[in-house]
Amino acid sequence: MGKVIEPAGTGPASDNKVQDMPLDTALPETAVAPATAKTDWPARADALAQTIAAQAAAHDADDSFVADAYAQLKAEGFFKALVPAEFGGGGAEIAEICQVIRRLGAACGSTALAFAMHSHLVAVAAWRWRTQGAPTEGLLKRVAAEDLVLVSSGGSDWLASGGQAVKVEGGFSITARKAFSSGCLAGDLLVTSAVWEDPEGGPTVLHFAVPLKAPDVEIIETWRALGMRGTGSHDVVLTQVFVPDAAISGRRPSGPWHPLFHIISMIAFALIYSAYLGVAEGARTRALEITRRKSPDPHVAELVGSMENAFAGAEMAWERMVDTAQTGAPGPDSTNRAMICRTLLAHGAITTVERAMEAVGGASFYRDTGLERAFRDIQGARFHPLQDAPQRRYSGRVALGWDIDA
Secondary structure, eight states: OOOOOOOOSOOOOOGOOOOSSSSSSSOOOOOOOOOOOOOHOOOHHHHHHHHHHHHHHHHHHHOOOOHHHHHHHTTTTTTGSSSGGTTSSOOEEEEEEEEHHHHHHHHHHHHHHHHHHHHHHHHHHHHHHIIIIIIIHHEEEEEEHOHHHHHHEEEGTTTTOEEEEEEEETTEEEEEEEETTTGGGOSSSSEEEEEEEETTTEEEEEEEEEESSSTTTTEEEOOOOSOGGGOOOOOEEEEEEEEEGGGGGEESSSOOOOHHHHHHHHHHHHHHHHHHHHHHHHHHHHHHHHTSOOOOOOHHHHHHHHOOOOOHHHHHHHHHHHHHHOOOSSSSHHHHHHHHHHHHHHHHHHHHHHHHHHGGGGGGGSGGHHHHHHHHHHHHGGGGOOOHHHHHHHHHHHHHHHHHHH
């Protein structure tokens, strides 16, 4: 068995102890910094965008993590922006941080997407505390007081989860390999899950969080990808990591939809897809800058008009996603709206970048224009759940009144 990891809440993250994730386990009180005046988070993002944009091409060229951008975001308080002000955070609304991620995406898709993965975990925890009275206060206070960076393994887990949890005395031994762990090189806690073969209940997903610097937790640098190269979405390997019973913060059946995932679907994808809208917006802006210098041409005008249609559709879908995340009630219908918008936004954003390249012409093939990187980055919009075919099946079942788990 691997090194024992102590129960949540017994010490600081640097002590390599399992911490709470935003489900059901409370943590003890943590000192809270006094609330500050309301921050204009989108304006603060705009102030950083030019610097972050200047760094983006270098990270794309050598597959390196956007560590400098992360350091700048941390210095400006972005990682605790979504923590309620009464817990020492920035008190930002989900819609504000969607705007932030959109603006960062126009500068550097990788920075925006990696930051979105942290942000959706904090947003869900804050929503559950505020709306359901869930015991996520301890995690939120720690994110604020210790400036923690959370890493999601949701991209490699979703409803079924992955990895093996074996029951041992006092807890579970976890062995798993979690791909697509964006931002893990700068992360403090991996918010993850594994499957336990419960002799009574069958395959059961256990939720917990593990410090990324804990013994028996290893980052394998696998991330050499088509696009979003700076996200550092490497594999995180857990080898017989002991997680005590007290640190298991949630249990659910493997496979079926669970109320938690309706909350995640309602909130997380508005934040995640803000990054892709930003990438598309950056490509649109660049294409207009270049094509305005050309002599009037009917064909170019038609391509730009097609780009404008695609971007308008993506932006409308994004606005609906953000509104649902900000004001919706979680459940199959809200998930359906969010996932339809996710598909529409993805299609519109991809088409926006394609038309931007066509309007610019052969110059878009050169890296210096930035459109070639946007084309590669935007392809990531295809691969987050629910992907196109599963989304259509889900939406069809909702419309027909059929069981969404069948």
